[in-house]
Amino acid sequence: MRNVTEDNLTDAFAAYLGDETDPRLREIVLSLARHLHGFAREVRLTHEEWNTAIAFLERMTEFTTHERHEFILLSDIMGLSSLVDMIHSARGGTSSSVLGPFHIEGAPDIPFGHDMKRDYPGTVLLVTGVIRDGQGTPIQGATLDIWQTAPNGLYSSQDPEQDTYSFHGLMTTGADGRYGFTTVKPVSYEVPTDGPVGDLLRATGRHAWRPSHLHFIARAPGFRTLVSEVFAADDPYLDEDAVFGVRGDLIMAYAPQPAGSFPAEGYALSGKVDEDWEMVEFDLVLTPA
Amino acid sequence: MRNVTEDNLTDAFAAYLGDETDPRLREIVLSLARHLHGFAREVRLTHEEWNTAIAFLERMTEFTTHERHEFILLSDIMGLSSLVDMIHSARGGTSSSVLGPFHIEGAPDIPFGHDMKRDYPGTVLLVTGVIRDGQGTPIQGATLDIWQTAPNGLYSSQDPEQDTYSFHGLMTTGADGRYGFTTVKPVSYEVPTDGPVGDLLRATGRHAWRPSHLHFIARAPGFRTLVSEVFAADDPYLDEDAVFGVRGDLIMAYAPQPAGSFPAEGYALSGKVDEDWEMVEFDLVLTPA
CATH class of the missing domain: 2.60.130.10 (Aromatic compound dioxygenase)
Structure with a gap:
């Protein structure tokens, strides 16, 4: 799709998924994309906020080791x-x-x-x-x-x-x-x-x-x-x-x-x-x- | 809240946020939680799938360096x-x-x-x-x-x-x-x-x-x-x-x-x-x- 818009992005994402994709994986990935896109549209996420989010995730990597599971902790405190x-x-x-x-x-x-x-x-x-x-x-x-x-x-x-x-x-x-x-x-x-x-x-x-x-x-x-x-x-x-x-x-x-x-x-x-x-x-x- | 349920979890999350929280941050974090919870409920995410997701994120850390921004790439391919x-x-x-x-x-x-x-x-x-x-x-x-x-x-x-x-x-x-x-x-x-x-x-x-x-x-x-x-x-x-x-x-x-x-x-x-x-x-x- 060469004219991707805010409104058809999730459809474009769905169209990219291969026919052979495991049905359960397809369900999960599509739902995740729909909710991720819905979140960004709802809050009108800015480039600066996106940068902050990427920096947060890159900092998560510094605290992730075999003994320290910062992503589990993030999942925990997010409910x-x-x-x-x-x-x-x-x-x-x-x-x-x-x-x-x-x-x-x-x-x-x-x-x-x-x-x-x-x-x-x-x-x-x-x-x-x-x-x-x-x-x-x-x-x-x-x-x-x-x-x-x-x-x-x-x-x-x-x-x-x-x-x-x-x-x-x-x-x-x-x-x-x-x-x-x-x-x-x-x-x-x-x-x-x-x-x-x-x-x-x-x-x-x-x-x-x-x-x-x-x-x-x-x-x-x-x-x-x-x-x-x-x-x-x-x-x-x-x-x-x-x-x-x-x-x-x-x-x-x-x-x-x-x-x-x-x-x-x-x-x-x-x-x-x-x-x-x-x-x-x-x-x-x-x-x- | 000591009786958190599938249905009131997002409300419990909202109740945890401090009164002094920056209003824009509150808006973003609450919307993120609502969409994250909505995603997990929608697909009935299993423990095994959650483990796979955590392992995926922990593997992301192995590929993240000053020159290699795997989280940006993830954001890119997710749209x-x-x-x-x-x-x-x-x-x-x-x-x-x-x-x-x-x-x-x-x-x-x-x-x-x-x-x-x-x-x-x-x-x-x-x-x-x-x-x-x-x-x-x-x-x-x-x-x-x-x-x-x-x-x-x-x-x-x-x-x-x-x-x-x-x-x-x-x-x-x-x-x-x-x-x-x-x-x-x-x-x-x-x-x-x-x-x-x-x-x-x-x-x-x-x-x-x-x-x-x-x-x-x-x-x-x-x-x-x-x-x-x-x-x-x-x-x-x-x-x-x-x-x-x-x-x-x-x-x-x-x-x-x-x-x-x-x-x-x-x-x-x-x-x-x-x-x-x-x-x-x-x-x-x-x-x-």
Whole structure:
């Protein structure tokens, strides 16, 4: 088309796509072009603003490494990551939530009752629950891949002071479907703000805080894999998670427990907790694959 | 908002923006979020597809350098660069077209009649025209920043065999508003296809060809700067420019001229052209700033 105009550009784009293009790819690319063109027309995007956008994207490249996924962070703070989760969240099961950029593969197997807190300061938190199917039947042999920040608000991959798999573990359920471990209460933290995503947050008057949470991925044969998070009911950032990850059914009360009431057996810390502690019970419901 | 849903996500995003946010930035970011969310909802974007998109963006970073602007290329082949041009093309003047990623600052001043062809093979092309205002009055002291590929289809910044400013020049008009120089006829060429943009073109069955063109930026005090291109009327890719840059008024016939008819004076090549040559006359109309 030699007379491309503002109005026929998207049609010209569509006409360029080859007949052999995978139908799903064609659908995605055409929808993306239509929305991109619609955006530019709607705001009457100027050359100067376009230059700013290109400079922003080129700066994103400076902050992108194997350990630092600035584009995932951008997707997170724009709400795209959460939207993809919500679009595909299984009805009838526990809500999914964002994976985030800090999951690492190869977390070590940990037995029931394992302690992830070790010598880190803070209140002991006992986390337990049952992984069930939609009828309430416990699932045996389900795996729970768990990760969270240390009390300093940093994941092991961000923190040279931590071991690779500090506050990471992979637990497999027995016949009762139950998981249980001790850790420290996760803390609210800010997503990284030293890069272009931080600049964007500041320019738009947004903060970078995420409410405290435990990440997990639950897997079991015959069920859909569930990527999600558990949030603490008393967190001040529940209503303004920078990455839009909070869902009503993922908010749990972390219940204070008096000194002396820690389970006498079954946990690595049994017999070793003399102070007050806290407990969160969180059952997970998986849906068929 | 602790119960973000597919339907209220864009509202939640809007609610996050600070009251002090620059109004124009707010307009742009909100429109971008609305279109991004609309796109993901429309195609029901899956996690796997989102992963593919993130991997694509992270691969973009590997191809982005000071000399290689893969994000500009992506904007070009998606039609965004041309759309910004079209939105802001001045009515009543020569159409603007894409700047492209190959413009370099600091092109040397060249006098009227300069020869850019030098010892490169090919037919001599004489390019001339008058830079005028909307009433047809020639503009004195206008500058024309010109650049094109060598006969091998490469810009000097892409080609270690060329000098920095090979096929680049900056000409200033005299009282008659006229510019004129000799060069070689530009050739059709492919935009770079060795990176992720090339992968995208191949996956969607598109070619990477641009019809042959001369780039220019025309500037004059009191007038809007015009970034544009001149295309050859006989080019096979006029109707399918990979970057959507062709406008009807930018297509010019390159007229064949018989041997012996080259101007006897006024050009560096005067008296030195014994063969057939070609000529393109292209007047430019600038609009008030």
